[in-house]
Amino acid sequence: MATQAAPTLEDFRQEVRTWLEANCPASIRNKPRGMDTSFWGGRNPVYPSDDHKLWFERMAERAWTVPTWPAQYGGGGLDAAQGRVLKQEMARLGAPEPLSSLGIMMLGPALLKFGTEEQKLEHIPLIAQGKIRWAQGYSEPGAGSDLASLTTRGEDKGDHFLVNGQKIWTTYGHKADMIFTLVRTEPDAPKHQGISFLLIDMAQDGVNASPIRMISGNEHFSQTFFDDAVVPMANVVGERGKGWDVAKYLLTFERSMMGESIGGAAGKTLAESALEMLGKDGLAREPGLRGEVTEIMMETWGIQIASERLFDQGKAGQVSPFSPNVLKLLGTELATRRTRAMMSLGGFDNLAVDGRDAYEWLQAPPNCIAGGSNEVQMNVISKRALELPEHK
Ligand SMILES: Cc1cc2nc3c(=O)[nH]c(=O)nc-3n(C[C@H](O)[C@H](O)[C@H](O)COP(=O)(O)OP(=O)(O)OC[C@H]3O[C@@H](n4cnc5c(N)ncnc54)[C@H](O)[C@@H]3O)c2cc1C
Structure with missing residues (x-):
């Protein structure tokens, strides 16, 4: 009896292509990516459209919201x-991310590496x-670049x-259900060694996130206040006092993600x-612009x-x-x-209507x-990669 060949990556590609074609609603393909066109999940979910909801549900059913995470924790x-x-x-189909989430982009990878089995089983499937x-x-008002302060x-x-203090620039803190945070738990230890990485429920007493209104009128950030917030010891990720290791590891995902998704943006090229x-002739008359585009x-x-x-x-x-x-x-x-x-290509026109270009320009x-x-x-x-001498 002839043995069947194992499916190749090409077979997988064909299967995925067919499935995506059949399951990603046409109305949500090739849309500009932005806060309003993304689904952020949560206890009180707000979908950008009914079709996006359908798309999210279909992808979540296959666990393709997190396709490469381990299946035993609800990954694909x-x-x-x-x-x-x-x-x-x-990308080929112009299908949007079904779910945008700091849980996926940042916390999940850190939990998979540093979390206890209980923490993984509790949080990863929910993400x-x-x-x-x-x-x-x-970040805190006095600790941004010098985060360890x-x-x-x-x-x-x-x-x-019992947690007390203040965070700032918390992206959509006022819309979040939970926050992963850095807290000084060992006051006598050297500054990098006295920090723990804690998971805190934002719905509890003693946690308050107040939005910061920006000049654009948008409220992307919050200040987050902790006032005698009770955080179980079980919510420490990694070792107590060694949260700096978890924080740094998480940042490598945040930075890689920012570099990849922003620099190598998919969709229409410049x-x-x-x-x-401008049209071919118009562009031919603009040598400076042509050079810049190239x-x-x-x-x-x-x-x-x-x-x-x-x-x-x-x-x-x-x-x-x-x-990263x-x-x-x-x-x-x-x-x-x-x-x-x-x-500059679009001039004033680009400031108007659907605002996709203006949104990306302001976000960069x-x-x-x-x-x-x-x-x-x-x-x-x-300093560290090239080992150059420090500026005196
Ligand atoms: C869009 C956006 C989203 C963010 N989301 C979050 C979030 O969700 N959660 C969160 O915790 N934080 C968030 N932040 C905060 C962000 O991490 C900090 O703004 C950043 O780390 C800089 O800290 P700071 O604002 O305190 O500036 P500072 O540290 O005060 O720096 C001010 C300026 O001085 C420069 N500088 C500082 N130190 C040095 C140095 N040693 N050498 C050379 N230059 C230096 C900096 O480059 C900067 O230009 C967000 C920020 C932005 C802009």
Whole structure:
């Protein structure tokens, strides 16, 4: 009897392509990515549209909200190569992320590495199914770049910590259900060693997130106050007092994600937009702009190739610990230039109506600050990766 050949990656690609075609509603394909077109999950979910809800439910049923996370915690169980195929096929179809979530982008990977079995079983499936919306509570009014100077404190009360202090720039803290946060629990230890990584429910007494209104009128951030908030000892991720290790590990995901998704943005390229907006003849009359478009396109490809290489290095266990810093720095700087060029192409028209270009243009500079400012990334790269002498 002839034995059946094991399915190849190409077979998997065909299967995924067919499934996506059949299950991703046409109305949500190729839409600009933004806060209003994304689904963020949570206890009180708000879907951008009925079709997005359907899309999310279908993807969540296959656990393809987190395709490469382990199946025993509610993940899709795909290997890295299959995960990449799924991503490529979604991009090809213009399918949106079914679920945008700091739980997926940041907390999940840290929990999978540092969490206890109980913590994984409790939180990972809820992240995968979009049931809990997470926020990140790192920065404080006196501790941004110098994060380890944070002063939010947790007093040991036996079976729980009593947490007091303030966080700031908490992205959508006022909409989140839970927050992963850095708290000083060992006041006498050196500053990097006295911090614990705590999971805190935002619905409890003693936690209050008040939105910060920006000049645009938007409220993307909150200040988050802890006033005698009770946090069970079981909510410490990793070892008590060693939260800095968890925090740093989590930041590598945040930074890689920012570098990849921003620098190598999918969708219409700058060259395609330039041709569409100015026409071939118009663009031919603008040598400066042509040069800029070419440079940005080449650098975008460079970042995409670098990301592919990092993926392969990661598989081979040879990835540099500084690659997230480099990727974040290059990706966010490039996004700033790319979106500025896009705005010059469209002129005033680009400020109007659907606002996609304007949204990305306004979002790019803040991303040079979020996840640790680019000046700080340069310090890390020069000092630790290149071992250059410090500025005196
Ligand atoms: C869009 C966005 C989203 C964010 N979301 C979150 C969130 O969800 N949760 C959270 O905890 N935080 C969040 N942050 C906060 C972010 O992490 C901090 O803003 C960032 O780490 C910088 O800290 P800071 O604002 O206190 O600036 P500071 O540390 O005061 O820095 C001010 C300026 O000085 C420069 N600088 C500081 N130190 C050095 C140095 N040693 N060498 C050279 N230059 C230096 C910085 O580059 C910066 O330009 C977000 C920020 C932004 C912009």
